[in-house]
Amino acid sequence: xxxxxxxxxxxxxxxxxxxxxxxxxxxxxxxxxxxxxxxxxxxxxxxxxxxxxxxxxxxxxxxxxxxxxxxxxxxxxxxxxxxxxxxxxxxxxxxxxxxxxxxxxxxxxxxxxxxxxxxxxxxxxxxxxxxxxxxxxxxxxxxxxxxxxxxxxxxxxxxxxxxxxxxxxxxxxxxxxxxxxxxxxxxxxxxxxxxxxxxxxxxxxxxxxxxxxxxxxxxxxxxxxxxxxxxxxxxxxxxxxxxxxxxxxxxxxxxxxxxxxxxxxxxxxxxxxxxxxxxxxxxxxxxxxxxxxxxxxxxxxxxxxxxxxxxxxxxxxxxxxxxxxxxxxxxxxxxxxxxxxxxxxxxxxxxxxxxxxxxxxxxxxxxxxxxxxxxxxxxxxxxxxxxxxxxxxxxxxxxxxxxxxxxxxxxxxxxxxxxxxxxxxxxxxxx
Amino acid sequence: xxxxxxxxxxxxxxxxxxxxxxxxxxxxxxxxxxxxxxxxxxxxxxxxxxxxxxxxxxxxxxxxxxxxxxxxxxxxxxxxxxxxxxxxxxxxxxxxxxxxxxxxxxxxxxxxxxxxxxxxxxxxxxxxxxxxxxxxxxxxxxxx
Numbered sequence: 001x002x003x004x005x006x007x008x009x010x011x012x013x014x015x016x017x018x019x020x021x022x023x024x025x026x027x028x029x030x031x032x033x034x035x036x037x038x039x040x041x042x043x044x045x046x047x048x049x050x051x052x053x054x055x056x057x058x059x060x061x062x063x064x065x066x067x068x069x070x071x072x073x074x075x076x077x078x079x080x081x082x083x084x085x086x087x088x089x090x091x092x093x094x095x096x097x098x099x100x101x102x103x104x105x106x107x108x109x110x111x112x113x114x115x116x117x118x119x120x121x122x123x124x125x126x127x128x129x130x131x132x133x134x135x136x137x138x139x140x141x142x143x144x145x146x147x148x149x150x151x152x153x154x155x156x157x158x159x160x161x162x163x164x165x166x167x168x169x170x171x172x173x174x175x176x177x178x179x180x181x182x183x184x185x186x187x188x189x190x191x192x193x194x195x196x197x198x199x200x201x202x203x204x205x206x207x208x209x210x211x212x213x214x215x216x217x218x219x220x221x222x223x224x225x226x227x228x229x230x231x232x233x234x235x236x237x238x239x240x241x242x243x244x245x246x247x248x249x250x251x252x253x254x255x256x257x258x259x260x261x262x263x264x265x266x267x268x269x270x271x272x273x274x275x276x277x278x279x280x281x282x283x284x285x286x287x288x289x290x291x292x293x294x295x296x297x298x299x300x301x302x303x304x305x306x307x308x309x310x311x312x313x314x315x316x317x318x319x320x321x322x323x324x325x326x327x328x329x330x331x332x333x334x335x336x337x338x339x340x341x342x343x344x345x346x347x348x349x350x351x352x353x354x355x356x357x358x359x360x361x362x363x364x365x366x367x368x369x370x371x372x373x374x375x376x377x378x379x380x381x382x383x384x385x386x387x388x389x390x391x392x393x394x395x396x397x398x399x400x401x402x403x404x405x406x407x408x409x410x411x412x413x414x415x416x417x418x419x420x421x422x423x424x425x426x427x428x429x430x431x
Numbered sequence: 432x433x434x435x436x437x438x439x440x441x442x443x444x445x446x447x448x449x450x451x452x453x454x455x456x457x458x459x460x461x462x463x464x465x466x467x468x469x470x471x472x473x474x475x476x477x478x479x480x481x482x483x484x485x486x487x488x489x490x491x492x493x494x495x496x497x498x499x500x501x502x503x504x505x506x507x508x509x510x511x512x513x514x515x516x517x518x519x520x521x522x523x524x525x526x527x528x529x530x531x532x533x534x535x536x537x538x539x540x541x542x543x544x545x546x547x548x549x550x551x552x553x554x555x556x557x558x559x560x561x562x563x564x565x566x567x568x569x570x571x572x573x574x575x
Contacts, residue, residue: 006525006526006528006529007528009525075523075525076523078523143523205523208521209520209521209523209524210491212492212520212559212570214558214559215558274559274562274567274570274571275492275570275571276570276571342490342491342525345490346525346526346529350526350529353490353529353532353533354486354487354532354533354536354537355536360488360490360493361490361491362493
């Protein structure tokens with residue numbers, strides 16, 4: 001048999017709602033960010049920043065990643081999804097949890113509501129992890145990307161658990177550790193353990209596939225997986241048990257060493273590419289270059305435990321924004337053009353392939369709008385960077401306004417893809 | 432008579448169309464266009480089949496499977512059977528079965544009296560050296 005790749009693909013009714021929720025969440029996040037510019041110069045533990053961070057991390061980034069993973073697991077692991085119904089149920093739980101959690105943060109309902117919605121989000125993490133784990137464990141195919149995906153799921157559960165304990169602690173105080181250290185650990189479990197490791201796993205398959213590059217060294221991925229996981233474990237133990245020692249920069253160095261192997265894999269894929277970068281890949285590839293910003297900021301922040309260093313807490317918000325807006329958003333803004341059109345194309349035109357003149361996945365969205373989105377996004381990042389560098393609110397407002405415009409163009413294209421319909425004419429294949 | 436309001440309305444709609452980029456092309460044209468350009472000019476059955484298979488396009492790469500180098504072998508036997516051995520650019524190809532079915536349908540349409548048998552193999556695995564010159568140019572977006 002020829003493989004059942006498309007039969008294994010889940011229904012768009014499972015995947016597309018995740019994409020739509022995420023796109024709308026990105027737009028709302030951008031608008032909320034615009035109205036929270038004064039908070040960007042405050043301490044990051046303020047309610048609006050916590051609300052925005054969770055809206056970006058969960059509503060925008062995790063939501064679309066979960067939807068994409070439901071589509072990609074059957075492709076990468078050559079197995080059907082364990083349960084599509086569970087995936088749909090999970091969407092409702094996760095969506096409700098996110099909206100409630102962001103509302104609780106924004107409106108200062110820390111004591112009575114936060115743990116309830118936090119519990120829903122944690123439940124959604126468990127359902128999602130169970131579904132993906134059961135799907136992957138049915139696969140006869142052993143793919144190294146699977147190990148990265150499984151390690152990401154492990155960290156997702158740990159992130160959810162720690163986050164839930166923190167929300168519970170607001171209502172029934174029981175945690176003895178310093179909240180600041182626990183929050184830092186929770187954030188890095190989520191950003192690095194869950195999101196970054198998942199991106200590493202998925203992009204190690206997708207990027208070479210989209211760029212048509214071959215003969216890549218899987219050994220680089222292995223080193224990246226083990227070293228990065230080891231470093232994250234060291235950092236989190238240090239923060240939780242020893243409340244942050246002077247060894248943090250050393251662990252960070254170990255992490256950079258491991259991550260450099262993944263970057264070499266991606267660079268190798270780029271160097272050996274046979275295909276010109278389209279708009280989706282341009283967005284995605286530049287996101288890896290932008291990782292330099294949080295990398296440099298992380299070095300400064302890791303040194304803050306050293307006595308001779310001045311207080312550099314004001315770098316935490318730019319550090320977080322460079323990860324969420326500079327890297328993850330950038331990557332997703334591009335990868336949406338490589339995934340959503342294909343998912344809907346498959347559903348609408350698969351049965352017409354070879355029988356009729358049909359559009360290609362690329363025809364499902366507006367390329368000029370995507371180009372505008374790309375350049376406006378780059379400008380937004382530039383304005384944010386300059387705004388933080390020169391501490392000028394006007395530049396930060398401009399960056400946020402440009403991010404709203406980026407989100408608008410992105411949403412229009414998502415709408416165009418979802419609503420795309422073309423008259424199909426028969427071509428009648430003749431000898 | 433066209434009023435100023437109508438004219439400015441038309442200008443706006445043209446501007447929006449330009450911005451969004453209205454697409455007149457429905458299907459990728461390269462399938463039939465490429466067929467005559469790259470086809471080996473001999474009369475063998477293999478060339479004929481490969482010429483026909485240039486109608487089968489990889490929807491992500493938008494290149495036909497012959498120029499991609501996915502067709503390894505074409506044979507026919509006395510029992511009216513066409514045998515095609517082919518591969519995919521990656522074993523993780525998300526539409527592998529659609530491409531293979533398209534090969535069967537295309538050949539079945541072209542040769543209604545024959546049975547078509549397609550075998551999908553990954554040994555040897557596909558590598559960039561299997562691309563035709565036309566395929567290489569098309570991937571780089573240099574094909575006119």
